[in-house]
Amino acid sequence: MEPGKSAYELDLDTLLVEERSLKCQLVNTDNGVKFILTLVPLKDGTVRLRVEEESPMRQRFTPPYVLNGEPVPDRLKLISKSDKNVLVAYGSYVIDLEAVPFKIDISSGESHLITANARGLFRFEHTRPKPGCLHVFFGNKGVYIYREVRDESEDPGVWEENFKSHQDNKPYGPTAVAMDFTFHGAQVAYGLPEHADSHALRTTTKGDPYRFYNLDVFEYELKSEMALYASIPLLIAHSPRQTSGVFWLNPSETWVDIVTGNSNVVSSIVNFVSGGPEPQVESHFMSESGNIDVFFLLGPKPQDVFFQYSKLTGTAPIPPYFSLGFHQCRWNYIDEADVDNVHKGFDEHDMPMDVMWLDIEHTDNKKYFTWDPFKFPTPVEMQQNLTAKGRKLVAIVDPHIKRDPGYFLHNDATNNGYYVKNKDNSDYEGWCWSGSSSYLDFLNPAVQDYYSSRYKLSNYQGSTENLFIWNDMNEPSVFNGPEITMPKDNVHYGGWEHREVHNIYGLLQVVGTYNGLVHRSDIAEIENTQRPFILTRSAFSGSQRYAAIWTGDNAAEWSHLAASLSMCLSLAVGGMSFCGADVAGFFNNPDRELFVRWYQAAAFLPFFRAHAHIDTKRREPWLFDDEVTRLVRDALRTRYSYLPLWYTLFYGNNATGAPVIRPMWVEFPADTDGLTLDDQLLVGDSLLVRPVTEAGASQVSVYFPGDKTIWYDVESYQLYNHGKTTVPVTFSKIPVFQRGGSIVPKKERVRRSSQLMHNDPYTLIVALDSDGKAEGYLYIDDGYTHRYIYRRDSSVYIHFRFADGKLSSNLVGDTRYSTPCWLERVVILGMKPGPYKAIAFSCK
Numbered sequence: 001m002e003p004g005k006s007a008y009e010l011d012l013d014t015l016l017v018e019e020r021s022l023k024c025q026l027v028n029t030d031n032g033v034k035f036i037l038t039l040v041p042l043k044d045g046t047v048r049l050r051v052e053e054e055s056p057m058r059q060r061f062t063p064p065y066v067l068n069g070e071p072v073p074d075r076l077k078l079i080s081k082s083d084k085n086v087l088v089a090y091g092s093y094v095i096d097l098e099a100v101p102f103k104i105d106i107s108s109g110e111s112h113l114i115t116a117n118a119r120g121l122f123r124f125e126h127t128r129p130k131p132g133c134l135h136v137f138f139g140n141k142g143v144y145i146y147r148e149v150r151d152e153s154e155d156p157g158v159w160e161e162n163f164k165s166h167q168d169n170k171p172y173g174p175t176a177v178a179m180d181f182t183f184h185g186a187q188v189a190y191g192l193p194e195h196a197d198s199h200a201l202r203t204t205t206k207g208d209p210y211r212f213y214n215l216d217v218f219e220y221e222l223k224s225e226m227a228l229y230a231s232i233p234l235l236i237a238h239s240p241r242q243t244s245g246v247f248w249l250n251p252s253e254t255w256v257d258i259v260t261g262n263s264n265v266v267s268s269i270v271n272f273v274s275g276g277p278e279p280q281v282e283s284h285f286m287s288e289s290g291n292i293d294v295f296f297l298l299g300p301k302p303q304d305v306f307f308q309y310s311k312l313t314g315t316a317p318i319p320p321y322f323s324l325g326f327h328q329c330r331w332n333y334i335d336e337a338d339v340d341n342v343h344k345g346f347d348e349h350d351m352p353m354d355v356m357w358l359d360i361e362h363t364d365n366k367k368y369f370t371w372d373p374f375k376f377p378t379p380v381e382m383q384q385n386l387t388a389k390g391r392k393l394v395a396i397v398d399p400h401i402k403r404d405p406g407y408f409l410h411n412d413a414t415n416n417g418y419y420v421k422n423k424d425n426s427d428y429e430g431w432c433w434s435g436s437s438s439y440l441d442f443l444n445p446a447v448q449d450y451y452s453s454r455y456k457l458s459n460y461q462g463s464t465e466n467l468f469i470w471n472d473m474n475e476p477s478v479f480n481g482p483e484i485t486m487p488k489d490n491v492h493y494g495g496w497e498h499r500e501v502h503n504i505y506g507l508l509q510v511v512g513t514y515n516g517l518v519h520r521s522d523i524a525e526i527e528n529t530q531r532p533f534i535l536t537r538s539a540f541s542g543s544q545r546y547a548a549i550w551t552g553d554n555a556a557e558w559s560h561l562a563a564s565l566s567m568c569l570s571l572a573v574g575g576m577s578f579c580g581a582d583v584a585g586f587f588n589n590p591d592r593e594l595f596v597r598w599y600q601a602a603a604f605l606p607f608f609r610a611h612a613h614i615d616t617k618r619r620e621p622w623l624f625d626d627e628v629t630r631l632v633r634d635a636l637r638t639r640y641s642y643l644p645l646w647y648t649l650f651y652g653n654n655a656t657g658a659p660v661i662r663p664m665w666v667e668f669p670a671d672t673d674g675l676t677l678d679d680q681l682l683v684g685d686s687l688l689v690r691p692v693t694e695a696g697a698s699q700v701s702v703y704f705p706g707d708k709t710i711w712y713d714v715e716s717y718q719l720y721n722h723g724k725t726t727v728p729v730t731f732s733k734i735p736v737f738q739r740g741g742s743i744v745p746k747k748e749r750v751r752r753s754s755q756l757m758h759n760d761p762y763t764l765i766v767a768l769d770s771d772g773k774a775e776g777y778l779y780i781d782d783g784y785t786h787r788y789i790y791r792r793d794s795s796v797y798i799h800f801r802f803a804d805g806k807l808s809s810n811l812v813g814d815t816r817y818s819t820p821c822w823l824e825r826v827v828i829l830g831m832k833p834g835p836y837k838a839i840a841f842s843c844k
Helices: 262-273 300-313 336-348 379-387 408-416 445-453 496-517 558-573 592-602 626-643 643-656
Strands: 006-016 022-028 032-043 046-053 076-082 085-090 094-096 103-108 111-116 134-139 143-145 162-163 166-169 179-185 188-191 210-212 235-238 244-246 252-260 280-287 294-295 327-329 355-360 392-395 398-401 430-432 435-439 466-471 534-535 547-550 609-612 681-683 686-689 699-704 711-713 723-728 737-739 744-746 762-767 774-781 797-804 806-811 825-830
Touching: 006 076, 006 085, 006 262, 032 094, 032 825, 046 300, 046 435, 111 294, 166 379, 188 280, 188 558, 235 280, 235 592, 244 280, 244 327, 294 300, 300 643, 327 336, 327 626, 336 355, 379 392, 398 408, 408 435, 408 445, 430 686, 445 496, 466 496, 496 534, 496 737, 558 681, 626 643, 643 681, 643 737, 643 744, 737 744, 737 762, 744 797, 762 774, 762 797
Parallel strands: 327 355, 327 609, 355 392, 392 466, 466 534, 534 547, 744 774, 762 825
Antiparallel strands: 006 022, 022 032, 032 046, 046 294, 076 085, 085 094, 094 103, 103 111, 111 179, 134 143, 162 166, 179 280, 188 235, 210 252, 235 244, 244 294, 252 280, 398 435, 430 435, 681 686, 686 737, 699 723, 711 737, 744 762, 774 797, 797 806
16 A cells, blocks of 8 residues: 555646536546546535546446435536646535646635645556557447557556466456545544454555455454455545545445554544644545445535435335244244244243244255255245244245256246356356356346246245245355455356446346345235345345345354444444344353353344354254343343334434444544544434453443443442443343433334234333433334335334423324324433322323
8 A cells, every 4th residue: 555656647628618517628647548537526525536437448337226316416516727737616615626646625714635646655556458468449440459568567467367276267357346445534444345344444554455345255364354245445644623524336356445543532532733744534445346436425514425325326225024023043944844943932921023034945845936845844824823823934045046957947038048157158157055056147127027936826836925035155156166256257147247237246136136035925015015034145335225144154152242333333333233143152152151142232223133154053042051141032032122212313314324324423523532432332313332242251341431431330329420331231131321312212022023012002211311302213114014104104213302401292294193002101311310290191
């Protein structure tokens, strides 16, 4: 990541400034290749920069489904132009484009925000013919054929590359792009999920960059920059005065180098305030192919950046209410009797549970959309037994298709050309759970339509509207492929190489799954269809519009419990709030203490699922001892009591992109002591949770952010003030605190499933701030249809406020919803001692 002298210069004689865009020619002075630079200001404080070849031999790939529609441009105004630079204004921002060397500065008032190519690391490998080969070109005077001699000084690896026994041919040659971005005044960087690392990103100059290349990683390492299952190239840089970000829209293999001062944030700030050099975060993005398409998210506050990113890639739909409950899974429940016994076990031990899961063994010989005829002969009846208790079923559908001439899906895909191809245009064949397999080419619109149609109730025999879907192994995982995935020179629809498509393959699958679930029934009105629930392992930016995610194949180790917090926080600020980790670890067998602590922690993560490897011991919550059973029951009941809060937060996430769980810096951006914390988290802006992540702990350190903020223990109601404090813990308790000034909605009549609690009354926990005030929100709808999108009478959003000793409520927006629920109980924390009386009244 050493800086260099940029060979790229802007030709300002070609500058064209229009009302909503700027265009200019960019020239590589080393070889004369020309590019087109386009700068577009967007609504809500975002700037888009695109750089493309002026005359490419072959167009570059533009990924579908990532952006949630075409971004809306804003107005741009030319301030000045010289032979050295051009200044344009956009709202309160000034953008300075310097010609030699090429550089872009964005500032607001006296604040210098972001510089692109400050370090001269911009690169764009243009498309060109392979040296030493015969090339045919079609011109306006006929066909020209010539042979180009190989440049012996050129590295042969740029045209072909070997990895173990695999060879990657690059018929279009080296097409990498790169650019550096400097965030002025920033001390800490976040984002770039998914990596098993700290939430605050580390400086990478002494090791590998953070890598984005979705892979099936078996027992992944912690504290590592290695690629995992998901790639979300969103980088957020933060200081107490400014938060901004960069979204690098490129789904090919990408590496990101970071230089950040987060190892000593406080001294960095002190140095700056005392007149020393300004702190900054430096980044360097490098992608194997594609165009440069980057969005500058200008903040200035954390919530502004989340909103700006959500305007580009969309927000998650409000999930079905049941999906916020507890999910029970393992690889694999062996038959229908096993499923029946497990879900009855939850009733026998008085434990709430909403969803049973089936892994790959439920299918007929690993053929998806089928059922094992001996182990699962009556799947509809099995689902009906669950729904009678208010529960659902999730079944797995992976992208690898068994190459079996007796399998309808394989025959359809073969006959219609629906598989990803080898470079010779034959169907690609790899190896996965089903043995010899091929992979659907979801980039093909016809394949999307076909795959979605497989979810129709009339096609997916044995399915019902209460069956939901798990898309696993969709990196895609190929056991005998390079890095356990598909070769990069495989070919997709439109002639695009897999190297160009790779990181969105999982996104492409869940798009098809989502559309299939929405349209699987004969219901004509979409408003009356059920909201899909989908879990995906592979993801890219935009995946949040379709699916939840989990952190993959973790281990039953204390370190992996701790890592689940930082990984989910990074996913949440990266737009994927509906995240969780396999409770108690996928691999290995947890001891009783780790088992309990994991449930206690996971009860405060958005997606709450127990899952385990086929070779682990059975670990349903009642299989340890009575104490463990009781403590897990308590954790589950705690989760269910807070379901109204979780649902309300997901409504907010849908509306504004605000993360459902948050690191300290999101709510307290100026509190420097909290900038790098990731062993505790906030649920919304109301609850502070400090899980126990070490064996034998009798106390933990808790940092209470906010100078004037007070916090209440949710069980003892003990009050805590700003600062770091050692808090005692017992085996039955992890520290959870409610923020002074908040009102949290709960339902305290916990039943066997969330559906059976739907009409139960609410409790409000009112935690007063130092001025005796508090406020909060409650969102209510039917919990499962799309009506909340289409009908005003289908939902209600209530604002509660406590001031001057009175609790009041108001409807937010023009919405109405009829519900038999009522307010049963109000608990007020922080009232001064003395006699009180309560008077309830209503206003119409």
